[in-house]
Amino acid sequence: MVKVALLRVEDYDYQKVEDAIRRGLALLDIGEDFFRGKEVLLKPNLLAPAPVEKPVCSHPSVVRGMARVAQEGGGKVGVGDSPGLGSVQRVARACGLTPLLQELGVPLLSFEDKVEKKFPEGGICKAFPLTSLLEEKEVLVNLARLKTHNLTRYTGAVKNLYGCIPGHQKGAYHLRFNQVENFHKMLGDLLGLVRPPLSLVDGIVSMEGPGPRRGNPRSTGFLVMSRDAVAADVMACRLVGINPEEVLHLKHAGEMEFGVTKYQEIELVGDPEEELRVQGFQQSQGSGAPTGIIPPFLANLMRDLFIFLPRVIPDQCKACGVCVESCPAEVITMDKEVARIDTKNCIRCYCCQELCPHEAIVLERSFTLKGILKRR
Ligand code: SF4
Numbered sequence: 001m002v003k004v005a006l007l008r009v010e011d012y013d014y015q016k017v018e019d020a021i022r023r024g025l026a027l028l029d030i031g032e033d034f035f036r037g038k039e040v041l042l043k044p045n046l047l048a049p050a051p052v053e054k055p056v057c058s059h060p061s062v063v064r065g066m067a068r069v070a071q072e073g074g075g076k077v078g079v080g081d082s083p084g085l086g087s088v089q090r091v092a093r094a095c096g097l098t099p100l101l102q103e104l105g106v107p108l109l110s111f112e113d114k115v116e117k118k119f120p121e122g123g124i125c126k127a128f129p130l131t132s133l134l135e136e137k138e139v140l141v142n143l144a145r146l147k148t149h150n151l152t153r154y155t156g157a158v159k160n161l162y163g164c165i166p167g168h169q170k171g172a173y174h175l176r177f178n179q180v181e182n183f184h185k186m187l188g189d190l191l192g193l194v195r196p197p198l199s200l201v202d203g204i205v206s207m208e209g210p211g212p213r214r215g216n217p218r219s220t221g222f223l224v225m226s227r228d229a230v231a232a233d234v235m236a237c238r239l240v241g242i243n244p245e246e247v248l249h250l251k252h253a254g255e256m257e258f259g260v261t262k263y264q265e266i267e268l269v270g271d272p273e274e275e276l277r278v279q280g281f282q283q284s285q286g287s288g289a290p291t292g293i294i295p296p297f298l299a300n301l302m303r304d305l306f307i308f309l310p311r312v313i314p315d316q317c318k319a320c321g322v323c324v325e326s327c328p329a330e331v332i333t334m335d336k337e338v339a340r341i342d343t344k345n346c347i348r349c350y351c352c353q354e355l356c357p358h359e360a361i362v363l364e365r366s367f368t369l370k371g372i373l374k375r376r
């Protein structure tokens with residue numbers, strides 16, 4: 001059995017969040033020796049610059065709370081990530097994290113230097129380029145934000161580790177694992193390699209709808225903590241009505257025995273699950289369509305029939321070029337000051353839609369035979 005702590009937390013009041021984290025650690029039997037005398041790396045989700053009201057990144061109160069608890073426990077704390085867009089400093093400034101870290105004397109670290117790590121146990125991916133900070137630090141605390149995700153359906157503790165791959169390498173992995181099922185398997189393998197000893201999913205205010213950047217804030221009122229990132233995600237999914245079996249990276253990680261997906265193998269501690277359940281949580285668009293329950297050939301056909309393609313709204317495009325830079329398939333060009341997508345060769349990773357700072361890219365369903373032929 002693996003323990004998962006469910007903690008009711010209504011808002012981001014500093015003291016409430018800190019108290020909840022302390023309670024979670026106690027419920028998980030994590031004592032003071034977990035942090036004492038150790039180099040601790042907190043890995044929040046710092047996806048892209050966004051104001052704190054938008055749940056794009058980990059909430060600063062959660063990062064602050066864990067940093068304080070780890071410092072009090074005798075750890076030497078640093079916070080780091082590799083954002084999808086912008087520098088880690090810019091993202092931290094935008095969401096209001098910078099002054100809180102300065103107050104605590106906690107350095108903000110950028111995942112730039114990489115170390116090639118072999119992983120023969122991986123199901124589909126046998127090596128990853130990871131931030132060298134994972135080798136330098138002794139304890140990794142994985143601080144995820146609960147969000148929907150147009151490509152992976154849900155992003156939480158396991159998907160948050162994708163940020164451990166520095167900079168543009170992330171795009172290369174989108175290209176290499178350009179079938180959505182394979183991308184999920186790669187994420188599951190990445191967890192198997194990184195194996196954070198503590199994961200937290202921030203679901204105090206989550207993102208619903210077209211996440212992970214364009215969705216809407218939804219007050220959901222809980223934190224989930226566990227030593228097992230997969231089990232934490234399974235419970236976070238259940239609380240907001242996402243079927244964890246349809247989140248294929250969780251399924252793969254479970255099959256590979258990198259974490260626990262079976263509900264009967266999870267021991268819940270803390271507040272009752274039924275009291276924290278959220279009704280009517282809006283799901284994602286895109287490749288998050290439930291493909292895990294059908295054979296791969298049918299899934300690929302369905303992908304062509306039902307899945308979304310990106311489209312630029314010309315009037316909203318500011319010709320900033322972010323999408324051109326972020327497209328791993330290099331199928332976006334600038335044409336008369338407007339981005340143009342060669343959808344025929346698009347691998348549907350949705351990085352462009354996720355990262356466009358001007359909300360100028362939408363996803364549109366391609367589900368007619370005409371639509372498919374047009375793509376060919
Ligand atoms: S990122 Fe958005 S605004 Fe910038 S060029 Fe691409 S579509 Fe236009």
Ligand code: SF4
Pocket residue numbers: 310326327328329330331332341345346347348349350351352353
């Ligand atoms: S056009 Fe957008 S969705 Fe298509 S491959 Fe490029 S970044 Fe991914």
